[in-house]
Amino acid sequence: MQKAVQLSSLASTLVLAEHEAGFIKAASVSAVVAANSVSKDNSISVLLAGSGPSLQEAAAHAASCHPSVSQVLVADSEKFTYPLAEPWAKLVHLVQQRGGYSHIIAPSGSFGKNILPRAAALLGVSPVTDVIEILESNLFIRPIYAGNALCTVRNTGVDPCMMTIRSISFPVPPTSANSKSNVSPISQVDLSTFSEDSVGKSRYVKQTSQNTERPDLGNARVVVTGGRGLKSAENFKMLEKLAEKLGAAVGATRAAVDQGFVPNDLQVGQTGKIVAPELYMAFGVSGAIQHLAGMRDSKVIVAVNKDADAPIFQVADYGLVGDLFEVIPELLEKLPEKK
Numbered sequence: 001m002q003k004a005v006q007l008s009s010l011a012s013t014l015v016l017a018e019h020e021a022g023f024i025k026a027a028s029v030s031a032v033v034a035a036n037s038v039s040k041d042n043s044i045s046v047l048l049a050g051s052g053p054s055l056q057e058a059a060a061h062a063a064s065c066h067p068s069v070s071q072v073l074v075a076d077s078e079k080f081t082y083p084l085a086e087p088w089a090k091l092v093h094l095v096q097q098r099g100g101y102s103h104i105i106a107p108s109g110s111f112g113k114n115i116l117p118r119a120a121a122l123l124g125v126s127p128v129t130d131v132i133e134i135l136e137s138n139l140f141i142r143p144i145y146a147g148n149a150l151c152t153v154r155n156t157g158v159d160p161c162m163m164t165i166r167s168i169s170f171p172v173p174p175t176s177a178n179s180k181s182n183v184s185p186i187s188q189v190d191l192s193t194f195s196e197d198s199v200g201k202s203r204y205v206k207q208t209s210q211n212t213e214r215p216d217l218g219n220a221r222v223v224v225t226g227g228r229g230l231k232s233a234e235n236f237k238m239l240e241k242l243a244e245k246l247g248a249a250v251g252a253t254r255a256a257v258d259q260g261f262v263p264n265d266l267q268v269g270q271t272g273k274i275v276a277p278e279l280y281m282a283f284g285v286s287g288a289i290q291h292l293a294g295m296r297d298s299k300v301i302v303a304v305n306k307d308a309d310a311p312i313f314q315v316a317d318y319g320l321v322g323d324l325f326e327v328i329p330e331l332l333e334k335l336p337e338k339k
């Protein structure tokens, strides 16, 4: 029988971590930061899955990414070469059965949103999604109504308490990496009992990622976003030049994505990425509620729109009523080249 969620001192948390090119992703380190606020006395295990040398490099990185990591668990098998939800969910089930964790946390990106609901179904619990604050080990705050209201949720279910967290709400302090003398142990997960049922219902096709030196949209200090007002993929190149000059990431509205101007991993909003940069610049963006849900926490918002009544101006700190096809070229001309 599963035991009920225990309060703070007995917490033990499993963090599901995503990795790429030998490093765990920043959003996964944020999940460790979130795990750290579940309780003062939390034992945190980071679970990585994949295959080959880059997995072992990522494990070494995970072992030193944050001083509160107690151990790193590594599932090394060709079944995990690609992060498909089916084998991952079965892995989480297996690791939970052995470890009896009180909490399981994943970042709220496509990786976590893909795996966590399946794993929760296998474990017979209801996950809490998009947590932005952890008040107690079973009391959380999450946004509802596209970010227009905050809801306090108490988890009264059985262990494990499963949640996705918004990484921008759990920033990683710059000095959080472990010193070399303080790396946590790395153990290999015994996969001898890992069953193959249900594995293979989905199939890996391909992964495309932006071949760019620009910062990642989710963590960038500056974001320049284009909306339907940009009118074409060709015109989006102006925005890319502006992003290069500002060292910014490029974002887009869903309308711009739906029109095929840019790929959908650039979408900001309720059904896209949630960002909170120091500076958010919106060009030809009307400011629909679903878009605001993804960027309203930005520190400074600048909007350029030719319609003075566009709702984006209600959240903008600086607004310019004007034609973006005049404003962007002028900005490009006047801004210095990035050093």
Ligand SMILES: Cc1cc2nc3c(=O)[nH]c(=O)nc-3n(C[C@H](O)[C@H](O)[C@H](O)COP(=O)(O)OP(=O)(O)OC[C@H]3O[C@@H](n4cnc5c(N)ncnc54)[C@H](O)[C@@H]3O)c2cc1C
Binding pocket: 226, 227, 228, 229, 230, 252, 253, 254, 255, 256, 267, 268, 269, 270, 271, 272, 273, 283, 284, 285, 286, 287, 288, 289, 290, 291, 294, 304, 305, 306, 307, 310, 322, 323, 324, 325
């Ligand atoms: C369930 C659901 C989820 C959604 N999720 C998202 C989401 O995650 N993200 C998202 O963005 N949207 C989302 N949407 C869509 C959202 O409702 C809006 O349709 C979308 O955000 C509008 O995009 P836009 O501002 O680019 O386009 P529009 O609303 O068409 O606005 C274009 C703007 O450009 C301005 N403009 C045009 N030409 C110029 C010019 N030359 N110079 C300056 N300004 C100009 C216009 O005045 C206008 O304000 C969602 C909708 C639903 C129903």
